[in-house]
Amino acid sequence: MDGSGDGEPPSGHQGRGGARTGPGGAAARGARLRAALLQGPPGPARARFWRSPLRGPWLTSVFGVVLLAGIAVVFTTGLLSYAAYNPDLAAVNDTTPDKGLLGFYLFDWPTSPYWLYRLTQGLHVTLGVVLVPVLLAKLWSVIPKLFTWPPVRSAAHALERISLLLLVGGAVFQFATGLLNVQLTYLFPGSFYPLHFYGAWVFISALVVHVALRMRVVVAALGRRRAGRAGEPPAAAHPSPGGSGTGLEATRPAPPTLSRRGALGLVGLGSLTLFAVTAGQSIGGPLRVTALLAPRGRGPGPGPNGFQVNKTTAAVGISASDIGPDWRLTVRGDGGERVFSRPELLEMAQFSAALPIACVEGWSTTDQQWSGIRLADLAALVDAAADDGRAPGVMVESVQQEGAFRAAALRANQVRDPRSLLALRVNGADLSADHGFPARVIVPANPGVHNTKWVERLTFGGLT
Structure with missing residues (x-):
């Protein structure tokens, strides 16, 4: 007997069809399965999928620092823009009635300097547009991190992943809604104002968490550059697997076709180009004709009224009879009510002021010479006075019905x-x-939409 007849084959032998059986084969299959699970599914979850030699902590850190500085300015000017609408003054001003604690910082918006809103909103929109290439470059530089496998390794890693998803989603949403608003295009359901306002707080909260978690890595990456460990950060021809441990470097890099400084220059050129075709809408002067991306910001037409218009009579449904000879202005206050025709208003003392119009989309006019009746004088006509004996606030209503x-x-x-x-x-x-014929409001440093046109009623006092 050779012992090869009855009984099971020895462990590790091949059975019928060459299949490996026994404890050794099962262990091997289990090991391969565990390895496959750790490596991740084929495609972007595997490190070998990403081959650009440019990716690395230094380039990502540079983009991150630029974005951090720029977003700090954009966020601050955005908060100022919201404050300029005086949302805690009256319901008609408040486009975000459920803001709650998010309105903690609101203050009485000043009227001096008269160009304040033109500056803050112009800076908000222009810088936001200029940062788009930097944002796209930053997202490109960290895109391998979005496909990290396994998705969650620990509680700290889970927090970082959640903040990263909120950060990326919030950044894309904020920049997208802002750019669409500049183009007067509204694809998202609901009003732009609450969407952009609440989205900003979600985005900035995720950014704070992300900065807290990653600042040490950024400082270390930029510190190595300053220490002279790389004159120009190399294209990393043969990085070790895992690189610096950030998961950004390619483990199997392709041959470089562009240096990292070249990449920075390309992104900078994109930002400069966007500045050239956007900034003129708020800066004015010779640059205004270059504002190719500004629907309301380009060259004005001829004549005294030849400057930018946001809403036209046709757009808001105002007919000739609404603002014709029968039009009247009603002024109300503590002392009663008075009604004036336009000729009667022209007979009153007239005053002049050189003021711009500036709108939330970032466009503005140069200073226009306005003339009419001081609001404080109209308040005095109906004995409207606050507790201190001076003119109170006013509710301004337009002929516009919708x-x-x-x-x-x-x-x-x-x-x-x-x-x-x-x-x-x-x-x-x-x-x-x-x-705005027959009459409109013009107030220094006021958002354009609050310089109400086609005014038919002024009610002084009674605001909360």
Whole structure:
């Protein structure tokens, strides 16, 4: 007997069809399965999928620092823009009524300097547009991290992953809604204002967490560069598996076609190009004609009324009869109510003020010479006075019946400013219909939509 007849084959022998059997074969299969699970599914979850030799902590850190500085300015100017709407003044001003604690910082928006809103909103929009290439480059530099396998390794790693997803999603959402608003295009359901406002807080919260978790890595990466360990950060021809441990470097890099400084220069050129075709809408002057991406920011037309218009009479449904000879202005206050025709308003003392119009989309006009009646004088006609005996706030209502911003509330400090007018003329001529004829409000440092056009009623006092 050779012992090869009855009984099971020895452990590790091959059975029928060459299949490996026994404890050794099962262990091997289990080991291969565990290895496959750790390595991740084929595609972007595997490190070998990403082959660019440019990716690494240094380049990502540079993009991150630029974004961090720029976003700090964009976020701050965005908060200022929100404050300029005076959302805690009256319901008609508050586009985010459920803001709660997020409105902790709100303050009385000033009227001086008169170009304040033009500066802050122009900076907010222009810098936001200029940062788009930097944002895209930063997302490209860290995209392997989005496919990290396994998705979660620990509680700390889970927190970092959640903050990363909120950060990336929040950044894309904020920049997308902002750019669409500049183009007067609204693809998302709901109003732009609450979407952009709440989205900003989600994004900035995720950014704070991300910075806290990654700042040490950024400082270390930039510190190695300053220490001279790389004159120009190399294209990492043969990095070791895992690189610096950040998961950004390619484990099997392709031949470089661009240096990292070249990549920085390319991103910088993209930002400079966007600046050139955007900034003119708020800066004005010769650059205004280069504002190719600004629907309302390019060259004005001829004549005294030849400057930018946001809403036209046709767009908001105002007919010729609404603003014709039968139009009347009603002024209300503690002392009762008075009604004026336009000729009667023109007979009153007229004052002038050189003020721009600046809108949330980032575009603005140069200073226009407005003339009309001071709001404080109109308040005095109906004996409207606050507790201190000075002019109170006012609710301004338009002939416009439909659409947003048909009314706006102005604070007492805005009414009292001698440059705040019920304007009847501009640049020496009667207002055109699209610029608010028969009468419109113009207030220094005020968002354009709150400089109400086609005014039919002023109610002084009673604001909360």
